[in-house]
Amino acid sequence: MTLVSVVRDYIDRMLQDISGMKVLILDPLTVSIVSVVYSQSDLLKKEVFLVETVDNMSKESMSHLKAVYFLRPSSDNIQKLRRQLAAPRFAEYHLFFSNILKIPQIQVLADSDEQEVVKQVQEFYADFCAIDPYHFTLNINANHVYMLPTVADPHSSQIFCDRTVDGIAAVFLALKKRPVIRYQRTSDIAKRIAQETAKLMYEQESGLFDFRRTENSPLLLVIDRRDDPVTPLLNQWTYQAMVHELIGIEDNKVDLRNIGKVPKDQQEVVLSSVQDDFFKANMYENFGDLGMNIKRMVDDFQQIAKSNQHIQTIEDMAKFVNNYPEYRRMHGNVSKHVTLVTEMSRIVDERKLMLVSQTEQDLACNSGQAAALEVVSNLLNNESVSDIDRLRLILLYALRYEKDSPVHLMQLCNKLSRTAKYKPGLVQFLLKQAGVDKRTGDLYGNRDLLNIARNMARGLKGAENVYTQHQPLLLQTMESIMKGRLRDVDYPLVGNHFQQGRPQEVVIFIVGGTTYEEARTVALHNAANPGTRFFLGGSVVLNSKRFLKDLEEVQRISKSTSV
The missing domain is CATH 3.40.50.1910 (Sec1/Munc18 (SM) protein, domain 2)
Incomplete structure (x- = not known):
C-alpha cells in the first residue's frame, strides 16, 4: 500500500457510489490533494463535469447535478457549508472531510440542512498531498x-x-x-x-x-x-530534484510560461510518477543518462516516421519535436521532457552550474579547508556565477568550517557583500539556527568512528558521479x-x-x-x-x-x- 494508492482509493469511493452527473467542490488545500493523484480524465470517467472551489462558487442553480464536497474540516469551511446549505443549488449534497470532524461541527451541519439535501457525511483521511x-x-x-x-x-x-x-x-x-x-x-x-x-x-x-x-x-x-541544512542548499543532478531546483515543481506541476517559445499545450506540464511512465522510469536518473534516454525515444520515433534527420544535440531534438506536430500529438509526453531538459541545459550553461556544483559537493562531502577556501574565493570573483550560487557556496563553506577559521569565513563574507546582492548577517544567522552546536546528527560523518570509516571507504572507491556524491x-x-x-x-x-x-x-x-x-x-x-x-x-x-x-x-x- 502506498500513499498515492490510499488517496486514490478514497477519491474513487467518494465518486463511484454516487450515480449520475456530479460537481466536485474543493477548498484550496484539497485541490492540491486531489490533483496530485487524479487527472481531469479520471474525473470525467467518474461523471464529474464541473469542479468548483468552495471559496469561488457561482450562484446559478444546478438542480440536475449532485454535489460532492471534499473539504478540510476547518471552522471556515464549516461556515461556508452552512451558508450554502441554507440556499441549496444542487439536488443532493454528499459531504466528505479530509480529517476528523468535531461533534459541534457535525451539529452545525445537521442544523443547517433544513431542506434535507445532505445524503451523507463521511471522514476520508486524505489530509496530505501524496x-x-x-x-x-x-x-x-x-x-x-x-x-x-x-x-x-x-x-x-x-x-x-x-x-x-x-x-x-x-x-x-x-x-x-x-x-x-x-x-x-x-x-x-x-x-x-x-x-x-x-x-x-x-x-x-x-x-x-x-x-x-x-x-x-x-x-x-x-x-x-x-x-x-546542507541538503536543501545543494544543486541537484537527478531528474525530479533538478527540475524542482532549477524551475520549480508545485503539486507535481511545472510552470513553463516564462521560458520562451513553448507551445500552448506545454506551458504547464505534469510530472507524476503515477500518470507518466517515462517520468516514473527516469525520475531518479542523473542528467546525463536522462538525456540519452530521451534521445533513444526520439530516435525510435524517427525510425517509425522514416526520418533521416541526424540528431546529435539536445537542440537538434527540440527542433525535431517542433517540426513534427503529429509527434507532439502522439508523444506529447516526450515533447514535455525534451522541453524540460532543454531549459535545464540552458540554465546549467548560463549559471556555470557544473563548475559551481563540483565545489558544492566537495564542501558537503570532502574535508580540506585550505583548498575549499581558495576555490570558493575564486568562484566569488567569477562574474559568471550568479548571486544565489555565491551565497549558497558561502553558506555551505560556513556550515562545514564554522569552527575551523572564523577569520577566513569573515573574509569570504566581506567579499560576498562586495560582489553580490547580499543580506548582511544571513551567514551568521544560519549558523545560529543550524550550526554544529544546534545539530543532533553526524552531518559530515566526522564524529562517529563508524561514519568516519564509511566516508574513508567511499573516498577510496571514488564517486560514480562527482555531482551526486552527497548523501x-x-x-x-x-x-x-x-x-x-x-x-x-x-x-x-x-x-x-x-x-x-x-x-x-x-x-x-x-x-x-x-x-x-x-x-x-x-x-x-x-x-x-x-x-x-x-x-x-x-x-x-x-x-x-x-x-x-x-x-x-x-x-x-x-x-x-x-x-
Missing part, C-alpha cells in the same frame, strides 16, 4: 514559522503545529496504524509536534486509532530540517532505525511506549520541509529493502530558493522583534 508513493507534503505556506521560538509568534506557531499534527494523524489513519513516536531531542518544535500527536492518538481520539496490533509497532520519527543525513537515520541503533538520548520516545523489534513501517516527518533528494533516498531504499518500508513527509518540499526565503523571513522577523 506527491509520490512514499513522499507526502502538507504545503504549509508559512513554513518559516518552524524556525521561530514560540514566544515570537504564538498564534502562527499554534497554527503550524495544529496543521502538522492533523496531517500526520491523517497519514496514520489512512495507513490504519498507531505508531510509537520519537523526536529529535534538540528541537523544541519537533518535541512539541510529537507530544501533541501522541496526545491526539493515545488520548483524545484513541478509539479511532485502535487498530489491530502488530508484533512490531510502526514508528513515527519527527525531526527538524535544521539538523541537515543526505536522512540515510544515516534510516540505517540507524534499520539496525536498531537510533539512540534514545538523541531521539527520545514520547510517553511510556517503547519500540520492540525492527519496525516494518516508519514515517519520518521533517519539520521545515523535505527535499526530492531525500525522497529519492527513501524510494531507492524501499526498492532494495522490502522488509522495512519508509514514508517521508514534511511541511513543504524545499529547493534552495525556498529554504533561503524561509531563512530570510525568520531573520527579518527576529530583527524586528529584537528592536
